[in-house]
Amino acid sequence: MKVRPYSEVDVFSSEPYRGNALAVVHDADGLSTEEMQRFATWTNLSETTFLLAPSSPEADYRVRIFTAIEELPFAGHPTLGTAKAWLDAGGSPRLDGTVIQECAAGLIPIRVAEDQLAFEAPPLTRYEPVDEPLVQRIAEILGIPRVNILDASWLVNGPRWIGVRLSSAQEVLSLQPDRAKAGDLEIGVVGPHESTEETQVEVRAFVGGDPVWEDPVTGSLNAGLARWLTDTAVATAPYAASQGTVLGRQGRVHISLSDGKIWVGGQVTGCVEGTVRL
The missing domain is CATH 3.10.310.10 (Diaminopimelate Epimerase; Chain A, domain 1)
Structure with missing residues (x-):
């Protein structure tokens, strides 16, 4: 085991503890998928994310996103919450005013403006009427x-x-x-x-x-x-x-x-x- 920085943030609310909580494990390189899933299950939050070194030269960081039962290629409140945790920990985006997140769904731009963050929605991979x-x-x-x-x-x-x-x-x-x-x-x-x-x-x-x-x-x-x-x-x-x-x-x-x-x-x-x- 290794001691790693850890944070929890509240997403989508102007008042703390009235939005959606997110757990963020920083410096998570070296953890296995099984270890990440076990910890995400233990936190019992909607999602837990793990900050990793990017593999894309365009990205500021890479993230893996887990619910209590599975890994997701993308999720919204973890995207904003992880960006906030990364910035609060001293992260500095390569592009002024925009964080580039790498996740399984690709590169996600996140705008940073005053007291609000916003992500560009990725394309829908299934978008059709329900039977x-x-x-x-x-x-x-x-x-x-x-x-x-x-x-x-x-x-x-x-x-x-x-x-x-x-x-x-x-x-x-x-x-x-x-x-x-x-x-x-x-x-x-x-x-x-x-x-x-x-x-x-x-x-x-x-x-x-x-x-x-x-x-x-x-x-x-x-x-x-x-x-x-x-x-x-x-x-x-x-x-x-x-x-x-x-x-x-x-x-x-x-x-x-x-x-x-x-x-x-x-x-x-x-x-x-x-x-x-x-």
């Missing part, structure tokens, strides 16, 4: 009539999200899904707020088969939803999404569109600094 039998199953999982689902689309960008659109934020907040029926499906639900609200949409994320059944705030899902909602003219960027409300969180995800590219941003706060023996 009707699966939509009916999702309605049963969510405990709502099939007619309440206005639309559904695969939004795979690392995690295997299925986006589900309801008619209102209140419908989203009222959901009481049946975890036992979800299997390994990853379901993201979105509905619009009234025009007087601070945020334009409410989002909830349900991850079947994962110890963290409802994810507090989810960058990858919001990236996929943004692509889908703007492509179908349901939403216009820029807009803000709220997530984690029913969990007592105050997640705020800021979506913008530049040259056809989706950017997903939010505030990140460092909360824990220390060491870990791995």
Whole structure:
């Protein structure tokens, strides 16, 4: 075992401990996949990341991203959280104002501006309507009539999200899904707020088969939803999404569109600094 720098950050909230926590192991070169997965399972957070030396000359660092049960090629809140942890530990980006992260999904640019970070959403690797039998199953999982689902689309960008659109934020907040029926499906639900609200949409994320059944705030899902909602003219960027409300969180995800590219941003706060023996 080796003593390595360790940090925990809170992602997508202006108030510490009201967003989504991320564990970050620094100087993780030399750890095996099995050791990383074991530690990620032990932290029992939505994700744990491991900072490594980059293999690409364009990247500032390389990261591996683990849930409690598997490794992901990409995830949103770990991308912003890892960048913040790297910067706080003294990292200096090669490009002024932009961190380049290397992960299994490729190189991910991350803008650093004042008190907010934003990543460029990677392309969706599966982006198509959901078959009707699966939509009916999702309605049963969510405990709502099939007619309440206005639309559904695969939004795979690392995690295997299925986006589900309801008619209102209140419908989203009222959901009481049946975890036992979800299997390994990853379901993201979105509905619009009234025009007087601070945020334009409410989002909830349900991850079947994962110890963290409802994810507090989810960058990858919001990236996929943004692509889908703007492509179908349901939403216009820029807009803000709220997530984690029913969990007592105050997640705020800021979506913008530049040259056809989706950017997903939010505030990140460092909360824990220390060491870990791995």
